[in-house]
Amino acid sequence: MTAATLPTEHSARANLNDPYALGRGHGHGHGGGGREATGHGEGGPASKRIIVSYGFWIYLLSDIVMFSAFFAAYAVLAKQTAGGPTGPEIFGRGRVAIETLCLLLSSYTCGLGSIAAARRDVAGTLRWLAATGVLGLVFLGIEIQEFAELIADGAGPQRSAFLSSFFALVGLHGLHVAVGLLWLATMMAQIRVKGFRANIQRRLTCFNLFWHALDIIWVGVFSIVYLLGSLG
Numbered sequence: 001m002t003a004a005t006l007p008t009e010h011s012a013r014a015n016l017n018d019p020y021a022l023g024r025g026h027g028h029g030h031g032g033g034g035r036e037a038t039g040h041g042e043g044g045p046a047s048k049r050i051i052v053s054y055g056f057w058i059y060l061l062s063d064i065v066m067f068s069a070f071f072a073a074y075a076v077l078a079k080q081t082a083g084g085p086t087g088p089e090i091f092g093r094g095r096v097a098i099e100t101l102c103l104l105l106s107s108y109t110c111g112l113g114s115i116a117a118a119r120r121d122v123a124g125t126l127r128w129l130a131a132t133g134v135l136g137l138v139f140l141g142i143e144i145q146e147f148a149e150l151i152a153d154g155a156g157p158q159r160s161a162f163l164s165s166f167f168a169l170v171g172l173h174g175l176h177v178a179v180g181l182l183w184l185a186t187m188m189a190q191i192r193v194k195g196f197r198a199n200i201q202r203r204l205t206c207f208n209l210f211w212h213a214l215d216i217i218w219v220g221v222f223s224i225v226y227l228l229g230s231l232g
Contacts, residue, residue, distance in 0.1 A: 049202050056206045060213050063176075067217055070169040071224065078229065080161035087162075087229030090155055092146075096226045099142050100218065103177075106135035107215040114208050120196050129188050132211070136181050143174045166225065173221055176214055183207055 045051075078087070113128030147167070150156065157167035187207055190200050 049198070049205065052202045053205055053209070056209055060209060063213070064217070067169075067172070067220075070165075070172055071220065074165040074169050074225065077161040077165040082160040082162075084160040084163065085153075085155045087225075088231070090150060091226050091230040093226070093230060095142060095146060096222060099139050100222050102135045102139040102142075103215055103218050106132045106139070107212055109135065110208055110211050114204070117191075117196065117201065117204055122191060122195065125191060126188055129184060129191075133181055133184050133188075136177055136184070140174060140177050140181070143170065143177075147171070170221060170225065173214065173217055176217075180207070180211055180214060183210070 109128050109131040113125050113132060116124035116128055150163075155163055157164045184207065187200070187204055190203070194200060
């Protein structure tokens with residue numbers, strides 16, 4: 001054996017022991033007699049479900065940045081009432097308490113739907129997703145009613161900077177809930193017709209992340225806008 005061949009043989013042995021070596025995952029997955037790469041420290045790409053979930057997390061982070069800007073605008077403009085109605089005059093604790101209860105319960109039923117989907121229980125998944133949708137509709141209906149009453153009483157978004165920021169922040173969250181309900185109805189139809197295909201499971205995972213994120217944002221809205229706002 002010549003000295004020139006030693007580095008080559010040494011490199012070959014190192015590649016066999018290195019799970020991240022180029023071509024290791026593919027070589028072992030196609031006729032190499034070893035395990036196929038799964039993306040968990042064995043070379044090769046991650047599964048599509050992990051990639052999709054990671055990408056959706058990035059979207060959620062961008063959405064949270066947008067909501068942060070609306071929260072900041074509300075914090076700056078909360079006292080700019082221009083002689084119009086203030087928070088304690090327009091915020092009803094009873095109504096917002098029902099809204100909060102509905103949305104938090106919908107997060108719970110959404111989680112139960114995810115558990116049923118993991119068991120491949122179509123009936124159970126549809127049942128819990130339907131409960132999530134009903135609670136979301138109740139929440140959205142109460143919010144629309146609140147907006148309609150405020151506008152009828154002359155406290156619309158054009159009345160003051162405070163009300164403009166209020167309608168913008170709460171309305172943005174309500175718009176997300178409406179989109180989530182449309183997404184939910186689509187998912188239920190797909191599960192009923194096609195079952196738990198891989199692409200449908202990925203979409204359901206993304207929906208669960210989206211819905212739970214809306215609940216977290218609502219906790220901020222409830223605390224900063226309604227709870228602190230009703231105290232003056």
